[in-house]
Amino acid sequence: MEFKDPVVIDASGRDIHGEAARIRERGPVAPVELPHGVPAWAVSSPALLRRLLADPRVSKDARQHWPRWIDGEVSPDWPLFTWVAVQNMFTAYGPDHKRLRNLVAKAFTARRTAALRPRVEAITDALLDRVTEAGGDRQVVDLREEFCYPLPIQVIGELLGLPEEQGPELRAVVDGVFHTSADAAEVADIYARFYAAMHQLVETKRALPGDDLTSALIATHDDDGAHLSEQELLDTLVLMVSAGHETTVNLLDNAVHALLTHPGQLALVRAGQASWDDVIEETLRAEAPVASLPLRYAVTDLDLAELGGPEGAVIRAGEAILAAYAAAGRDPGHHGEDADVFDVTRADKDHLAFGYGVHHCLGAPLGRLEARVALPALFARFPGLALAVAPGELEPVDSFISHGHRSLPVRLG
Numbered sequence: 513m514e515f516k517d518p519v520v521i522d523a524s525g526r527d528i529h530g531e532a533a534r535i536r537e538r539g540p541v542a543p544v545e546l547p548h549g550v551p552a553w554a555v556s557s558p559a560l561l562r563r564l565l566a567d568p569r570v571s572k573d574a575r576q577h578w579p580r581w582i583d584g585e586v587s588p589d590w591p592l593f594t595w596v597a598v599q600n601m602f603t604a605y606g607p608d609h610k611r612l613r614n615l616v617a618k619a620f621t622a623r624r625t626a627a628l629r630p631r632v633e634a635i636t637d638a639l640l641d642r643v644t645e646a647g648g649d650r651q652v653v654d655l656r657e658e659f660c661y662p663l664p665i666q667v668i669g670e671l672l673g674l675p676e677e678q679g680p681e682l683r684a685v686v687d688g689v690f691h692t693s694a695d696a697a698e699v700a701d702i703y704a705r706f707y708a709a710m711h712q713l714v715e716t717k718r719a720l721p722g723d724d725l726t727s728a729l730i731a732t733h734d735d736d737g738a739h740l741s742e743q744e745l746l747d748t749l750v751l752m753v754s755a756g757h758e759t760t761v762n763l764l765d766n767a768v769h770a771l772l773t774h775p776g777q778l779a780l781v782r783a784g785q786a787s788w789d790d791v792i793e794e795t796l797r798a799e800a801p802v803a804s805l806p807l808r809y810a811v812t813d814l815d816l817a818e819l820g821g822p823e824g825a826v827i828r829a830g831e832a833i834l835a836a837y838a839a840a841g842r843d844p845g846h847h848g849e850d851a852d853v854f855d856v857t858r859a860d861k862d863h864l865a866f867g868y869g870v871h872h873c874l875g876a877p878l879g880r881l882e883a884r885v886a887l888p889a890l891f892a893r894f895p896g897l898a899l900a901v902a903p904g905e906l907e908p909v910d911s912f913i914s915h916g917h918r919s920l921p922v923r924l925g
Contacts, residue, residue, distance in 0.1 A: 513816075513825045515551055518543035521804075523591060525912040528803045529852070532556070532839035540821055544834060547591050550580070552807060552832035556839035558846045558864060563819040566869035569811045570833065573605035577809040579830045589696030594703055595806050595913075600747035602755070602871070609870060615740055616748060616874065619728035625878045628671065632885045635666050640893045647924045652900045656765050656920040663886055664760035667878070668753055673724025674713060681709055686757055710749045725752070752875070759865075760879045762801035762909075762916035764886055767791055769906070769920060770799060770854045771891075772899050777856050778891070786856040792883045794856050797847070797863035803838035803915040805867070837864055838915060896925020 519534050521544050535542045540557030555561045564570050574581035574596045581596060588597075596603065601612040639659050647653045665683055668674075674682065685706040713726055721727040729745060740748060771778040771791065780786040809832055816825040827833065841863050842851045866873040873879075891897060900921040907918040 513541075513553075513827065515543045515553075518545040518551065519554070520545045521547070521912050523547045523912055524910050525803065525908050525915070528838050528908065528912070528915050529842070531912070532803070532836065532842065535836055535839045536843065541816060541825060541827070546806070546832075546834070550586075550590070550592075550832070552834045553827050554804065554834040554836040554839070556836040556843060557821070558840045558843050558862070560816065560819055560821045561835060561840050561864060562868050564808070564814075564833065565835065565864070565867060565871065567814075567819070568606070569814060571605040571809050571811050572603050572807070572871065573608070574603065574807070574809065576605060577811050577830065578807070578832060580832075588703065589699050591699060592806050593699060594706075594750075598747040598750055599743050600751045602747075602751050611738075612740070612744060612748070613870070613874070615732050615738075616729065619725055619732045620752075620874055622877065624671070624725065624728075625881065628667065628878065629881060629885070631670050632663075632667055632882055633889075635663060635670075636886050636889050639663055639666075640889060643894075644924070651924040652921060653924065654919045655768060655922045656761070656917060659886075659890065660761050660764040660768070660916075660920065663764065664757045664879075664882060667760075667882055668756045671724065671756075671878075672713065672726045672749065672752065673717060673722045674726075675716060678709060678713065681705065682753060685709060686754055706750055707746060710746045710753075713749065714745060755873065756875045756878065758914050759801040759873075759875075760882050762799075762914060763792070763795060763879060763883050765916040765920055766799035766801065767795040767883065767887055768890070768897075768922075769899075769903075769917065770795055772897065772922070773903050774854050777854060780856060782891075788884055788888050790856040790861070791887060792880060793861040793863070794854060794858060796865035797841045797858075797861050798852075798854050799915065800837040800841045800863065800865045801915055802865065802913060803836075804913060805835040805837060806832075806913070808833040808835065835864070835867075840864055894924045896923075898923045898925060 519538065519542055522531060535554045536556045540560050542554050544552050544554040546552055555564055571577040580586050601609055601616060604612050639662055643653055643658050646658045665679065669679060685702055717726045717730060726749065729740060729748060781791060810827045810829050812829050814827040817823045844851045847860065866876040900923045909916050909918050
């Protein structure tokens, strides 16, 4: 398969769905050019992507399987450097991934997630009070700033046992990780500050352990008594914060936007003809919070025809693969000609928004829990909620990975 005429990815993410459509037009797997001219194959066919995500011949470990990284061609000023450089289960492969995931799963249990529900409810209620105050006499407020954003960051803070005073710095560095058009100085600064914040958290919890995920990760060990290394621990916390926060922010943001721009769909929910779970799953399908996820690498030559892909298409060993979730979620071959339509009554809301296979997101239940609490509470508190600007005036976040809005001005009614 010849790599030519790639779709040049807009690092600022100004037209996620238009770009996704252009990728799909090139077929189930298309050549794309990432920032700094890095080549990759974007996979947009849901069926093919699912098979690749579960195939042991596809790795996430650049240190083992990406020649560009091994040969030193990827510099720290690359906007996606953190996504590749971390050493945790996100970038691990094979037995190493199994070891890391098992260690994290011992600490990040279903019980721990379920136990957070009362706190999610309390945080939601407090934030809705804050939304009312922020609206003032004009009753206009930036809902992303006052609700969608602080809810997940407070929840992840509670989960990790993060001291309250670290909250503002954590928000700043998470924003930086998803800023995929950042320059070299910004990348270096964010990278250093993120690890400084996580190191401070670890030192705090070593001195004073609590009933929180950070303390559990420090203490967890496998059957042979092995713990996470210091770097693995820090990188796991980086993963928990960045993945566990941004995806939920965008899920809430995109769900609210979809319902306010499709009032007929909101009416179906209020009439009991569709559930809030329907809203959540359709949002994850049609407005994937993570539009494209870097990166995976072919361990050996992959004949895509053997995986149900096009005849004659081969991804060569060492070539990079981009999981094009936004494109896959609206694939007309899977979801029909109305795949671009937000429809909470759609029978098949199948999506890959949380990944698939061994790298399926461990935090998916927590993200769904937050949305199940927050969305009905928001619309119950503000039944007259409406956008305060025309939909076309909303700007996307500055990222081709993160899919949401820079702000979401609403009128409380």
